[in-house]
Amino acid sequence: MRQIVASAQSVRLLCPLAPVSWTSPVSWTSPHLICSILPTWTHKAPYSTFEIPAWLCWNGLTSAPGFMEITSEWALLGYRLSTCLGSSQRRFHGGVVFVLGLLSVFLLAGLIGLGVHYHSVRSSAEDISVIIDNLTERLQDSNNKFCSVSEERDLLLANLTEITKEMEKLQSLSVHNSVIMNNLTERLQDSNNNLSSMSEERDLLLANLTEITKEMEKLQSLSVHNSVIINNLTERLQDSNNKLSSMSEERDLLLANLTEITKEMEKLQSLPVQKKTCPAGWRMFRRSCYLRSNESGSWFTGRQDCREKGADLVVIDSTEEQTFLSTFTEVATWIGLTDRDEEGTWKWIDGTPLTSRYWRSNQPDNGNGDPQWGEEDCVHIRAEGKTGDNWNDLSCDASLRWICEKNAGL
Known part of the structure; x- marks a missing residue:
């Protein structure tokens, strides 16, 4: 301006x-x-x-x-x-100087523009170089991953081929295995049936042998009825011998025991008739003496008291004895039956399994799982029940009276 x-x-x-x-x-x-x-x-x-x-x-x-x-x-x-x-010369020189000055300004402006443009291009080149390096690294990583995936694919294909071959082999064996499994299943079922039948027969024989053993112990103190009992035992021994003939080693052992019992029976036949008696306070039924306690306690306390008296908790092995004991006691009393060794498997204290049962309705129930009753592993006679169904399971720690039993003496 x-x-x-x-x-x-x-x-x-x-x-x-x-x-x-x-x-x-x-x-x-x-x-x-x-x-x-x-x-x-x-x-x-x-x-x-x-x-x-x-x-x-x-x-x-x-x-x-x-x-x-x-x-x-x-x-x-x-x-x-x-x-x-x-002057023309001065005019010419002045014009040239002025034009050269203008050209210098334009040249300087051009150089400045070129410098700015070069700096911008250089920065862009550096950015492009960094981008190219990043892309190169990513491309290298992708190539490495692709190689790894290719190796895994080849390994999986090899495994799939092996599995396919194994499947073909298994399919060829399936029919044969099915036939074998059916045969084995049938044979196993037959074996289970035979074993179940033999187990029942063995348990029955064991029960018979137990009863005979008890009878033999009682026969040692028999009086007038020895001959009748011996005849009954002889018949039962003959039946047991017939059944034991079809058993294995266990049955042979039972037969040997029965033979010894038979010999004892023959000796008892020659014994003189003697009168049996019970201690004072005890009550006699057939060839056993019974005592009802005056105090109460747990099942274990009752058994210990009976043992101290040379007896044990009562073992009921006949309907007549069950009827006698139901009228003998007027209160709930412990008897010698328990499943403490194995839940649900009831045994008498002498080790014999339970054969005759006189349970009340819906018993035994082991307390129906109610925590207030606990585990009910011992048995007592309920005084208010009928003579044929008055047994009930109860916790062994409950406090009741008890009945002791022992053989009558001479």
Whole structure:
């Protein structure tokens, strides 16, 4: 931007960033002003001052004070200034210097633009290099994973081939195995049936042998009825011998025991008839003595008391004895039956299994799982029940009376 200060005597041209000194005459033309001046050049930052006689300016300038804004182009300004020089050589040199100055400015601006562009391109190149490195690493990782997956696939294919072969072999064996399994199942079922039958027969024989043994012990103290009992035992022994003939080693052992019992029976037949008696306070039924306790206690306490008296808790082995004991006691009393060794397997205290049962309805129930009753592993006779079904299972720690039993003495 340039400004001209006009007065009656002169026109002052204000040029920013003008040279320090310039003594060449200037001829300058603008759309509104043509001046031929010989400037008196002095440097006053930031402007240089030209003194222009007012009578040398025309085309719109008057002697009144005022300002004019000049917007002409730099190249045209240089050319027109050069035409105002008094000397052609000075005009030429001034124009060249001015144009060279403009070219230097444009060149500097171009160099600055190229530097900025180069810096931008270099930064972009570095970013592209980093991106290429990242993509290369990711591509390498993908290749490694692909190789690993390929190896796993080959291994799985090999395993699948082996499994397919094994399946074909198993399918060929399935029919044969099915026939074998059916045969084995049938043979196992037959064996189970035979074993069950033999087990029942063995238990029956054991029960018979137990009863016979008890009878033998009682026969040692028999009186008048020895001959009748011996005949009954002989018949039962004969039946046992017939059944034992079909058994294995266990049955042979039972037969040997029965043979010894038979010999004892023959000896008893020659014994004189003797009268049996019971201690004071004991009650006799057939060939046994019975005592009902006066105090109460647990099942274990009752058994210990009986043993101290040379007896044990009563063992019921006949309906007649069950009827006798039901009328003998008027309160609940312990008897010698328990399943403490194995839940649900009831045995007498002498080790014989339970054969005759006189349970109340819905008994035994082991307390129906009610914690307040606990494990009911011992048996007692209920006084209010019928003579045929008055047994009940109860906790062995309950406090009841008990009945002791022992053989009658001579």
